[in-house]
């Protein structure tokens with residue numbers, strides 16, 4: 001999935017033919033599975049189209065500047081010819097030289113001004129393109145359904161948003177204009193060499209074609225290697241982002257060395273490989289070091305052919321040129337101009353090819369970007385081909401009738417394992433339903449399905465009599481307050497976290513916010529902090545305790561004034577005092593709402609209107625605490641095994657214990 005499994009199967013990196021994901025089977029080998037769409041030039045043009053007009057001005061300036069400045073050597077040639085023209089007196093000769101050199105300098109300065117303007121145009125246009133692209137890309141990522149995030153790691157997505165788009169920026173701002181500018185320079189120079197001496201130019205052109213033909217396979221291979229390099233770097237980044245995000249787990253398991261090794265496997269530790277020809281010993285054939293080794297060798301070969309061939313060609317042509325001067329076919333001035341043009345051709349081709357390599361490299365990155373831009377989330381259900389999108393329901397009121405009818409569900413990432421196997425349950429408005437059951441029985445899954453994080457495989461989920469698939473997803477989620485099993489806060493202030501669920505335009509008073517916090521039992525500790533509600537909670541809320549995080553999350557849900565509250569009680573043990581405080585928060589939160597709570601504590605379970613007992617992906621019984629204690633063996637076992645007995649447990653439970 002994604003790029004973490006791609007491009008690592010080619011055993012021999014020296015062979016840069018990029019076909020090789022050969023190990024995977026069937027549909028898994030498709031580009032979509034690799035997280036790439038086929039890159040196409042027309043798509044790249046679509047990205048830069050909004051800057052089309054200004055880029056056109058840039059291109060006109062580029063062509064004008066490159067073409068006109070190529071005339072300079074011809075004018076300078078006239079100055080050379082004038083200075084050795086002994087039919088004129090010295091003053092006349094110098095006055096001609098002054099004239100030609102002045103014209104040359106004026107043309108050169110005008111060219112420089114045009115270059116400054118076009119350079120700025122391309123750079124600014126590229127900034128605009130990449131900013132637009134990043135926003136689009138981020139928007140597209142945010143729109144994906146939860147199943148997408150089950151398989152695409154955050155590091156991988158971050159690397160697409162960051163380094164892949166940066167590659168594209170470099171291409172628009174530099175590589176494309178530089179390649180085109182240098183190609184124009186080379187073409188104009190070739191034409192002018194024909195003007196000076198068709199014979200000499202013919203020889204030169206022949207040599208240029210040979211050089212280009214020799215270098216182009218290397219250039220193409222370099223493009224492929226650059227893409228592999230990006231992939232390897234992306235993979236390293238994916239793992240390191242994950243580890244850095246979970247530093248506490250890494251350090252508490254003293255897994256620093258393990259993480260370092262995983263990273264250095266992807267990067268390729270130079271200490272493990274010889275300086276020359278690093279052949280993979282341990283399977284990690286596509287580390288950045290190994291790909292980088294071949295990339296360096298191919299680059300060296302490519303540029304040696306282009307520049308070495310280019311300059312060798314220059315001296316060869318000059319040699320032949322002296323022969324023509326000697327014969328009287330061209331003047332010495334012509335030969336100096338010719339020399340300048342041949343130099344321009346060599347340099348132009350060299351620079352153009354460097355940039356073409358970058359364009360090819362970015363083209364590969366585009367495939368990954370397009371994949372994300374094109375990814376169509378399956379929730380809300382996309383319209384079928386040729387069909388109009390369905391108008392989704394936004395009922396005026398959310399009553400709170402919830403119904404699961406014979407729901408079967410498997411997570412898209414594990415399609416063969418039924419996590420819910422024919423689950424039916426019915427919830428009435430204003431009631432509290434507790435979901436209980438062993439770990440992995442599917443409780444959190446029920447909560448996820450109520451928010452339509454996933455679509456079910458069969459059966460139906462109804463919200464106030466409407467199928468969940470017919471209801472507007474934004475409308476639905478706005479009615480829901482959700483407190484996760486492992487609540488997450490953002491690295492913002494407490495206030496910003498509390499207001500996270502409100503639309504930007506909605507303002508609530510400090511009193512309303514504080515009341516929600518009192519209800520959630522978090523006002524006291526927040527206001528005891530020196531910065532109160534402005535206290536920063538650290539990345540993902542690391543600077544607050546587990547119990548505090550839970551209560552802030554409950555307050556965050558209450559502030560949205562949700563009609564349906566989904567509470568996934570944390571399984572992590574809280575001390576008696578925090579447990580009591582969280583319990584009070586829950587008691588306050590359930591008043592006047594429909595509540596579904598995944599409950600692990602007896603106190604929570606006892607208070608519920610109905611309790612749904614889940615076991616092995618099915619609902620085994622539904623009822624009140626007392627009813628279930630009497631009639632449901634599974635429930636009795638659960639209560640006993642999970643040690644949820646509190647001091648106020650019922651007589652039935654005591655009987656069970658005895």
Ligand SMILES: Nc1ncnc2c1ncn2[C@@H]1O[C@H](COP(=O)(O)OP(=O)(O)OP(=O)(O)O)[C@@H](O)[C@H]1O
Pocket residue numbers: 150411413414419437438439440441442443444445446485571
């Ligand atoms: N995103 C996911 N992708 C694939 N499988 C998943 C995913 N989330 C959960 N599962 C699997 O689905 C099953 C039910 O998980 P679920 O989280 O609903 O259990 P639970 O009843 O909430 O358990 P717990 O009490 O431990 O929180 C488990 O076997 C779990 O491994």
Ligand SMILES: [Mg+2]
Pocket residue numbers: 443444445485568598
């Ligand atoms: Mg759970």
